[in-house]
Amino acid sequence: MTEPTILAIESSCDETSAAVIRGGKVLSNIIATQAVHEKYGGVVPELASRAHQQNIIPVVTEALNRANVTKNELSAVAFTRGPGLLGALLVGCSFAKSFALGLNIPLIDVNHMQAHILAHFIEDPKPNFPFLCLTVSGGHTQIVLVKDHLDMEIIGQTTDDAVGEAFDKTAKMLGLPYPGGPMLDKAAAQGNPKAFEFPVGNMPGYDYSFSGIKTSVQYFLRDRTKENPNFVQENINDICASVQYTLIKTLLKKVVQATKDLGIKEVAIAGGVSANSGLRATLQEYAKKYNWNVYIPAFQYCTDNAAMIAMAAHFQYLKGDFATQYASPDPRMKL
Numbered sequence: 001m002t003e004p005t006i007l008a009i010e011s012s013c014d015e016t017s018a019a020v021i022r023g024g025k026v027l028s029n030i031i032a033t034q035a036v037h038e039k040y041g042g043v044v045p046e047l048a049s050r051a052h053q054q055n056i057i058p059v060v061t062e063a064l065n066r067a068n069v070t071k072n073e074l075s076a077v078a079f080t081r082g083p084g085l086l087g088a089l090l091v092g093c094s095f096a097k098s099f100a101l102g103l104n105i106p107l108i109d110v111n112h113m114q115a116h117i118l119a120h121f122i123e124d125p126k127p128n129f130p131f132l133c134l135t136v137s138g139g140h141t142q143i144v145l146v147k148d149h150l151d152m153e154i155i156g157q158t159t160d161d162a163v164g165e166a167f168d169k170t171a172k173m174l175g176l177p178y179p180g181g182p183m184l185d186k187a188a189a190q191g192n193p194k195a196f197e198f199p200v201g202n203m204p205g206y207d208y209s210f211s212g213i214k215t216s217v218q219y220f221l222r223d224r225t226k227e228n229p230n231f232v233q234e235n236i237n238d239i240c241a242s243v244q245y246t247l248i249k250t251l252l253k254k255v256v257q258a259t260k261d262l263g264i265k266e267v268a269i270a271g272g273v274s275a276n277s278g279l280r281a282t283l284q285e286y287a288k289k290y291n292w293n294v295y296i297p298a299f300q301y302c303t304d305n306a307a308m309i310a311m312a313a314h315f316q317y318l319k320g321d322f323a324t325q326y327a328s329p330d331p332r333m334k335l
């Protein structure tokens with residue numbers, strides 16, 4: 001069999017992305033970020049769908065050009081089926097279906113969260129099975145037991161907000177511009193993580209709760225600004241560092257427990273929040289302390305991108321796991 005050449009499309013949220021992969025090697029990965037949401041302080045679903053429609057043809061064209069691949073050389077077309085915003089997913093799904101139909105090649109439907117984890121197979125070093133992956137994004141917070149490329153089990157997850165939401169909402173309360181997570185990360189780097197203490201919800205097993213910290217930050221800011229109206233401006237770096245420290249400590253506490261219970265020393269992180277510099281540094285410290293092998297994706301593969309969708313599609317192609325023209329988006333697609 002010649003090496004499969006796959007075009008992959010990602011459109012689950014506010015990034016329109018297309019990538020080409022050949023024989024498991026990513027040849028191109030084009031990402032168009034939608035600036036339109038900035039002035040609203042968050043992603044506006046209807047605007048995201050429209051921006052995807054505008055971006056998708058130029059982004060796919062660029063991905064094929066950069067890879068130096070013509071559409072007639074493609075073995076399959078892949079798209080993100082879910083989870084994500086319905087209208088946004090529809091754009092990628094419809095485009096991929098038309099493209100596959102026009103070229104008479106197979107269609108592959110990819111789970112976005114599985115793809116975040118499979119981003120670890122784009123470059124070396126690659127984790128060994130079984131490994132634990134802390135998957136942290138704007139919509140998800142999960143500890144996943146990864147038994148094989150396409151065999152994964154969620155062993156713990158958030159019962160309310162995702163950790164990315166906790167980052168974004170705290171940033172918004174502090175008046176930081178959208179997208180909040182990376183801004184909070186930057187400010188935290190200049191602050192003292194032990195300056196303030198925030199309580200964290202303690203859930204049983206490997207589960208999480210992140211809605212409480214949002215409320216405690218809100219009350220904390222309300223009380224402190226009553227005493228000093230300039231409290232936020234004067235302490236922004238320390239507040240960011242303290243919130244970030246609390247979130248990271250909470251995330252990793254359950255991972256430590258899971259590695260002990262399951263006897264696994266291979267630990268990976270994935271998803272948008274894995275771009276957080278504090279989380280990356282703390283994971284390295286834990287690697288030394290607990291004798292783990294840790295896997296941290298390159299920045300470009302942390303946040304949403306089509307290269308990870310292409311990687312997942314590659315494994316699905318080899319397994320013969322294809323979709324039909326009846327495929328439709330699944331905004332709440334499970335792992």
Ligand code: KG4
Pocket residue numbers: 013136137138139140163164165167168179180181182185271272273274275276277302303304
């Ligand atoms: O995976 P992703 O790009 O999209 C989803 O699938 O949700 O993740 C986006 C999330 C947002 O909450 C964003 O604020 C967060 O990842 N994020 C960060 C950082 N970079 C992105 N959070 C903290 N620190 C960062 N450096």
Ligand code: ZN
Pocket residue numbers: 112116137138271272303304
């Ligand atoms: Zn994502």
